[in-house]
Amino acid sequence: RKEVEQDPGPFNVPEGATVAFNCTYSNSASQSFFWYRQDCRKEPKLLMSVYSSGNEDGRFTAQLNRASQYISLLIRDSKLSDSATYLCVVNRGGNTPLVFGKGTRLSVIA
Amino acid sequence: DADVTQTPRNRITKTGKRIMLECSQTKGHDRMYWYRQDPGLGLRLIYYSFDVKDINKGEISDGYSVSRQAQAKFSLSLESAIPNQTALYFCATSDWRTSGKDNEQFFGPGTRLTVL
Numbered sequence: 001r002k003e004v005e006q007d008p009g010p011f012n013v014p015e016g017a018t019v020a021f022n023c024t025y026s027n028s029a030s031q032s033f034f035w036y037r038q039d040c041r042k043e044p045k046l047l048m049s050v051y052s053s054g055n056e057d058g059r060f061t062a063q064l065n066r067a068s069q070y071i072s073l074l075i076r077d078s079k080l081s082d083s084a085t086y087l088c089v090v091n092r093g094g095n096t097p098l099v100f101g102k103g104t105r106l107s108v109i110a
Numbered sequence: 111d112a113d114v115t116q117t118p119r120n121r122i123t124k125t126g127k128r129i130m131l132e133c134s135q136t137k138g139h140d141r142m143y144w145y146r147q148d149p150g151l152g153l154r155l156i157y158y159s160f161d162v163k164d165i166n167k168g169e170i171s172d173g174y175s176v177s178r179q180a181q182a183k184f185s186l187s188l189e190s191a192i193p194n195q196t197a198l199y200f201c202a203t204s205d206w207r208t209s210g211k212d213n214e215q216f217f218g219p220g221t222r223l224t225v226l
Contacts, residue, residue, distance in 0.1 A: 008150070032213065043200055043217035044153070087153070091213045095160060097143060097168070098215060102152030 001026055004101040006088050012107045017078050021104045023071040023088030031093035033064055035073050038085045038103065047073075047086070078108045113137045114218040116201050122224045129188040131221050133201030141204045142184040143215065144168075144176060146197040153200070159184055160206065191225040198222050 006023045013019050025033075033050040048055065050062040050071050061074040071088055088101035114135045123129055133142065144156040145168075155168030157176040165176060173195060177185045188195055201218040 034214075041198070041220075043219055044215075045217070046214050097155055097158050098213060100153045102150070 003027060003099050004088055004090050006101040006104045008102060008104060010105040010107055012109060013078055014109055015078055015080060018076045019078055021073045021086055023101055025069050025090045027092055030090045032091040033071050034089040035062055036087040036089055038087060044087055080108050080110060082106060083108045114201060114203055114216055116218040116221050118221060120222045123191055124226050125192055127191050129191050131186045131199055133184045133218055135182050135203045137203055139203035139205045140181060141206060143202040144186045145200045148197050193225045196223060196225045
């Protein structure tokens with residue numbers, strides 16, 4: 001089993017739709033969690049951190065369920081500019097590198 | 111100016127050639143990483159370095175070597191390139207002061223390497 005698993009998609013949604021991505025992680029000792037965004041042929045960039053209490057940034061909401069080892073990202077009112085690959089990322093803590101999921105590709109269609 | 115730079119941005123080479131990819135950063139971070147990205151396989155860690163005297167293998171280090179010449183520079187070498195090393199290569203940095211929780215990584219723009 002991969003340490004971080006995501007549905008690869010692609011998710012093809014119309015503008016204005018709400019779309020949700022899920023991610024599961026296998027290491028129960030993981031300490032912190034993130035969503036990164038990667039545009040086609042560009043470098044990944046941090047989108048938002050994910051906290052146990054859930055957090056929201058404009059149209060984006062991230063949630064963490066430690067008991068189920070599950071992370072989600074909800075995008076409301078999708079825009080064409082949201083088209084990208086979304087990477088689920090886990091920090092195991094200590095002196096270890098981040099673990100990246102393979103990403104979920106989103107295409108928002110006019 | 112970009113905080114993390116990679117040179118070259120694109121490179122086409124032939125099987126058996128030695129190739130060096132270079133990464134420089136002006137963020138003052140101590141930690142640096144090399145990844146490769148292939149379609150459908152996501153980002154895979156090749157090597158990482160937590161300071162100038164520290165080098166660690168990632169999940170796919172075979173066929174690669176690295177050199178941390180200074181805190182700001184981390185080079186990746188392919189001693190004898192082969193076609194299945196054709197990929198997009200990213201360098202990244204992070205700051206140990208945020209490693210406990212946030213541990214945000216900052217990526218360079220990538221190097222597209224083609225081995226014929």
